[in-house]
Amino acid sequence: MITLTHYLVVSALLFCIGLIGIMTRRNILMILLCIEIMFNAANLAFIAYARAWSNLDGQIVAFFIITVAAAEVTVGLAIAILLARQLKTLNADEVSLLKW
Amino acid sequence: MVDVSFAPALGWTVLLAPLGAALLILLVAIHRRAIAGSLAIAGLVIAFLCTLQLFLQAQTGMLPLPFESSITWISLPGFTIPFGILLDQFSLLMALLVTGVGSLIFIYSTAYMSEDHAFSRYFGMLSLFAFSMLTIVLANNWIQLFMGWELVGFSSYMLIGHWYAKPAAADAGKKAFMVNRVADFGFMLGILALWAVSSPIPSQRTFHFLTLQERIPSFASAGLIPMALMPIIGLLIFCGPIGKSAQFPLHVWLPDAMEGPTPVSALIHAATMVAAGVYLLCRTFWLFEGLPSVMTIIMWVGGATAFLAACLALVENDLKRILAYSTLSQLGYMVMALGLGGQVAGMYHLTTHAFFKALLFLGAGSVIHGTHEQDIRKLGGLWRSMPWTSVTFLIGSLALCGVWPLSGFFSKDEILALAHEHHAGLYWLATLTAGMTAFYTARAWFVAFTGKAHGHHGHESPPVMLIPLFILAALSIGGGFLHIPTFLGHDGVFHLGVALASSGIVLAGLFLAWLIYQKKAVSSQQLVHALAFPYSFLQRRYYVDELYNWYVASVQQKVIAGCCAWAEQHIIIGTMVNGTAWLTRSTGQLLRRLQTGKVQTYVLVFLIGILWLLSTSVFH
Amino acid sequence: MTEAVFFYLFATLMLSAAVLVVRHRQPMYSVLSLLVVMFCLACLFIMLNAYFVAALQILLYAGAVLVLFLFVIMLLNLAPEALARMRLFTLRTAGTLAAASLCVLLFRIIETPGGEPPLSLVRAPNGSVESIGAELFSRYLLPFELTSFLILAAIIGAVTLAKQEKR
Numbered sequence: 039m040i041t042l043t044h045y046l047v048v049s050a051l052l053f054c055i056g057l058i059g060i061m062t063r064r065n066i067l068m069i070l071l072c073i074e075i076m077f078n079a080a081n082l083a084f085i086a087y088a089r090a091w092s093n094l095d096g097q098i099v100a101f102f103i104i105t106v107a108a109a110e111v112t113v114g115l116a117i118a119i120l121l122a123r124q125l126k127t128l129n130a131d132e133v134s135l136l137k138w
Numbered sequence: 139m140v141d142v143s144f145a146p147a148l149g150w151t152v153l154l155a156p157l158g159a160a161l162l163i164l165l166v167a168i169h170r171r172a173i174a175g176s177l178a179i180a181g182l183v184i185a186f187l188c189t190l191q192l193f194l195q196a197q198t199g200m201l202p203l204p205f206e207s208s209i210t211w212i213s214l215p216g217f218t219i220p221f222g223i224l225l226d227q228f229s230l231l232m233a234l235l236v237t238g239v240g241s242l243i244f245i246y247s248t249a250y251m252s253e254d255h256a257f258s259r260y261f262g263m264l265s266l267f268a269f270s271m272l273t274i275v276l277a278n279n280w281i282q283l284f285m286g287w288e289l290v291g292f293s294s295y296m297l298i299g300h301w302y303a304k305p306a307a308a309d310a311g312k313k314a315f316m317v318n319r320v321a322d323f324g325f326m327l328g329i330l331a332l333w334a335v336s337s338p339i340p341s342q343r344t345f346h347f348l349t350l351q352e353r354i355p356s357f358a359s360a361g362l363i364p365m366a367l368m369p370i371i372g373l374l375i376f377c378g379p380i381g382k383s384a385q386f387p388l389h390v391w392l393p394d395a396m397e398g399p400t401p402v403s404a405l406i407h408a409a410t411m412v413a414a415g416v417y418l419l420c421r422t423f424w425l426f427e428g429l430p431s432v433m434t435i436i437m438w439v440g441g442a443t444a445f446l447a448a449c450l451a452l453v454e455n456d457l458k459r460i461l462a463y464s465t466l467s468q469l470g471y472m473v474m475a476l477g478l479g480g481q482v483a484g485m486y487h488l489t490t491h492a493f494f495k496a497l498l499f500l501g502a503g504s505v506i507h508g509t510h511e512q513d514i515r516k517l518g519g520l521w522r523s524m525p526w527t528s529v530t531f532l533i534g535s536l537a538l539c540g541v542w543p544l545s546g547f548f549s550k551d552e553i554l555a556l557a558h559e560h561h562a563g564l565y566w567l568a569t570l571t572a573g574m575t576a577f578y579t580a581r582a583w584f585v586a587f588t589g590k591a592h593g594h595h596g597h598e599s600p601p602v603m604l605i606p607l608f609i610l611a612a613l614s615i616g617g618g619f620l621h622i623p624t625f626l627g628h629d630g631v632f633h634l635g636v637a638l639a640s641s642g643i644v645l646a647g648l649f650l651a652w653l654i655y656q657k658k659a660v661s662s663q664q665l666v667h668a669l670a671f672p673y674s675f676l677q678r679r680y681y682v683d684e685l686y687n688w689y690v691a692s693v694q695q696k697v698i699a700g701c702c703a704w705a706e707q708h709i710i711i712g713t714m715v716n717g718t719a720w721l722t723r724s725t726g727q728l729l730r731r732l733q734t735g736k737v738q739t740y741v742l743v744f745l746i747g748i749l750w751l752l753s754t755s756v757f758h
Numbered sequence: 759m760t761e762a763v764f765f766y767l768f769a770t771l772m773l774s775a776a777v778l779v780v781r782h783r784q785p786m787y788s789v790l791s792l793l794v795v796m797f798c799l800a801c802l803f804i805m806l807n808a809y810f811v812a813a814l815q816i817l818l819y820a821g822a823v824l825v826l827f828l829f830v831i832m833l834l835n836l837a838p839e840a841l842a843r844m845r846l847f848t849l850r851t852a853g854t855l856a857a858a859s860l861c862v863l864l865f866r867i868i869e870t871p872g873g874e875p876p877l878s879l880v881r882a883p884n885g886s887v888e889s890i891g892a893e894l895f896s897r898y899l900l901p902f903e904l905t906s907f908l909i910l911a912a913i914i915g916a917v918t919l920a921k922q923e924k925r
Contacts, residue, residue, distance in 0.1 A: 039761070039762060039876035039877070039878055040761055040762050040765050040876060040877055040878075041873060041874040041875065041876050041877060042874040042877060043868060043869065043870070043873065043874050044765065044769075045802075045806070046868045047865065047868060048769045048772070048773070048802075050861055050864040050865060050868060051773055051861065052772065052773065052776055052795075053860075053861075053864070054857045054858065054860055054861035054864070055773070055776045055777060055779075055780055056776070056780075057745070057853075057856075057857040057860065058780060058853070058854050058857045058858075059779065059780035060738065060741055060853075061738055061741065061742065061849070061850055061852075061853025061854060061856075061857060062780065062850045062853065062854065063780070065785065067785060067827070067830065067831060067834075068785060068788055069737075069738075070827075071779065071788055071789065071792055071827065072779070072780065074792065074819075074823065075776055075779060075780075075792065075795065078795065078796070078799055078819075081799070081811075081815075082799060082802065082803075085802075085803055085806050085808045085811060086806060088806070088808065088883060088885075089806040089807055089808070089877060089880070089882065089883065090874065090877065090880060092880060092881045092882070092883050093883055094883050094884070094885070094889060094890060094893050095893075097808045097810070097811050097883070097885055097890060098890065098893055098894060098898050100808065100811045101810075101811060101814060101890070101894070102901060102905060104811075104814055104815065104818050104819055105818070105905050105908070105909070106905070106908065107819070107823065108818055108819075108822060108823055108909075108912075109908050109909055109911070109912035110912070111823045111826060111827070112826065112912045112913070112915070112916045113912050113915045113916055113919070115826060115827070115830045115916075116915065116916040116919035116920045117919060118830065119830065119833070119834070119919075119920055120919055120920070122834055128834070130736060130737065130738055131736060133736070133737070134734060134735030134736050135735060734849075736849070738849060738850075738853065739849055741853070742849060742852055742853045742856060745853070745856045745857065745860065746856055748860070749856060749859055749860055749863060752860075752863050752867070753863060756863065756866055756867055
């Protein structure tokens with residue numbers, strides 16, 4: 039039947055899909071979106087472990103993750119808007135100011 | 139009565155006094171000519187007196203020979219090199235020669251080089267030479283001997299090229315050094331080979347002469363050394379004398395060495411340094427005794443050198459060059475003697491040769507000093523303007539020819555007797571060479587000293603230069619009666635038949651020269667015309683120099699040096715030096731690609747790091 | 759049995775939507791696909807007895823965060839993104855490969871010899887609001903309070919960053 043492993047496999051796949059998204063997308067906002075996918079994958083893993091170990095700790099952690107993700111998205115989008123205003127572009131290839 | 143315990147002190151003084159003089163001159167007296175000259179002479183005279191004292195001690199039996207005194211110079215685990223003095227009849231005789239004749243030549247030089255700019259450097263180098271020569275003579279082990287060997291080569295180079303501003307002199311110095319280097323390579327291999335076979339146990343191998351003298355023959359007969367190896371070692375060691383004593387085919391440096399000042403030619407290239415090779419053969423006679431094949435090679439090399447050099451002297455016109463070729467010829471005699479097994483004969487001839495050849499060279503120096511001319515054709519009638527020089531030169535010439543009762547007669551006849559005993563062909567060759575020696579020596583004397591002056595009126599030399607000439611002349615006359623062979627080992631040999639034959643051919647040579655050059659009964663020009671082809675061949679000195687030049691230019695430089703240059707250019711510079719730079723630069727270029735400034739790149743690097751960490755924890 | 763059906767249903771839906779998020783060129787479609795992912799995830803949470811968290815997921819994540827994204831995208835009027843060219847030696851290929859290897863590695867880490875017991879046999883935790891609340895306000899009180907600071911910081915940050923320059 040469905041075991042912990044199933045959920046973990048799904049979580050791993052979701053994580054890696056998010057990772058691929060980060061690596062391949064050019065738009066900064068889309069990269070932020072793929073980061074959200076990764077957050078969700080982690081959440082799934084935590085909840086699954088909470089279920090498997092009959093614990094509430096995993097669910098508490100998932101709660102905090104959601105909160106933090108919300109805060110992070112807020113600030114991240116604010117930065118993205120600033121970037122769009124300054125550099126007139128959201129292309130990840132052109133935002134290479136870190137080189138200097 | 140001198141206590142024997144003084145002997146070590148005396149011995150070390152002999153060795154170190156000239157060195158001290160050299161160092162003092164170099165440090166203190168470079169610009170003070172008078173002090174330099176006095177220091178050098180003092181150093182060598184002190185050495186001479188000490189040697190004389192040691193000699194007298196040995197004669198009276200107070201000093202048992204062989205006597206040794208040495209210190210450990212280098213001590214490594216399993217390997218020690220001593221530094222010391224070994225006194226036996228041969229080293230004492232050589233030391234007496236070097237210090238005695240050397241002192242006379244030093245005194246002579248003060249007058250000869252009085253107008254030279256580099257007076258102090260000259261005397262410093264002469265003292266260094268004396269020290270090096272004494273190192274060779276008194277050495278008690280191979281390393282010390284080789285050190286002295288190379289040092290005399292160096293001093294010779296410095297002294298030949300004393301007037302280095304003159305290109306011919308600088309080239310001659312270089313040539314001498316390089317030719318000797320070639321020979322010393324084989325010599326060094328021989329020394330190392332001898333060391334290697336001196337014991338199967340590495341820590342017991344030695345360079346020490348007396349130890350080797352005991353061990354090697356017994357090892358060889360016991361079969362501990364491969365039979366094929368001993369002749370090779372002997373030949374390799376013989377390479378040293380081939381170079382130093384200017385045997386054929388490495389004789390080419392000696393005539394060119396006449397570019398140096400004449401006292402240098404007298405001391406180094408007549409009396410002492412070139413005799414070092416003969417001395418070495420004497421020292422290592424125990425090695426060659428059991429190697430008949432190598433002895434044969436040695437005697438033929440000596441005989442060939444004697445004959446070929448005498449031929450070359452026939453066509454020379456430069457006074458010093460004639461004497462140089464006669465030195466070559468006499469050296470050939472000495473080497474031949476040793477090849478025939480005559481240790482005593484070779485050393486005897488070495489001693490008498492030192493006397494009369496030094497005399498001849500100093501006399502030539504006197505002529506040059508007085509007339510500033512070296513070509514005998516431009517001289518003439520010197521017996522009127524330089525009587526003392528002429529007389530002493532005549533005495534030296536007669537000694538060289540081997541006229542009874544001068545010293546040269548006795549020593550040369552010992553060698554001829556030895557040759558007569560062992561090998562007829564070599565005996566006739568040597569006798570013919572004796573005749574030729576007489577001819578060209580007489581030619582030189584007749585053309586330069588008799589007849590009418592060709593314009594260069596010389597003046598007699600100062601007493602400082604004449605007194606050494608007188609002393610050497612006395613030694614040349616009386617040297618045969620000093621019982622030298624007895625001191626060396628066995629009594630002098632006298633073979634009536636050989637003596638008569640040699641005297642006969644010498645007189646024939648003298649008469650022929652008198653006919654052509656004094657009486658002018660046969661014109662020398664016509665002779666030269668008639669024998670044009672041999673004459674030009676001899677003038678070009680058998681084209682040996684051309685052969686060497688061709689070899690160096692075409693084979694060595696093009697092939698070997700070319701390969702080395704290619705290797706250096708492409709492998710060392712191209713690959714190792716430039717390659718390292720290229721590698722560093724390329725790596726830098728490559729690594730620069732990592733710094734794209736893009737976040738996604740950094741995420742990738744991060745990811746790879748995580749992958750690596752996880753995999754090490756999972757897969758271990 | 760039913761559990762398995764639902765699990766596979768939601769899991770497949772979620773993963774396909776995730777792939778769509780990554781592959782769509784239009785930003786709007788990506789965001790909407792992410793919405794589907796969130797909903798499927800909430801359903802999975804409910805299957806795992808995490809009722810409160812599921813509700814939070816819908817309310818906060820789908821309801822607030824994604825709406826924020828939508829607003830920003832609409833504000834910035836993004837053009838459809840040109841697909842990145844995936845040549846052989848680019849960063850993106852390397853990245854994809856690295857992510858794939860990470861996936862394999864994670865599978866290796868996850869699998870246990872002997873397997874896990876089916877979840878239906880394990881005692882389920884009580885994921886209701888009361889129990890979460892009890893935990894949150896007893897054992898996890900400090901992180902809870904600190905989160906408020908975090909949110910405060912985020913608010914200040916967002917306001918400061920997005921402020922227009924005063925002329």
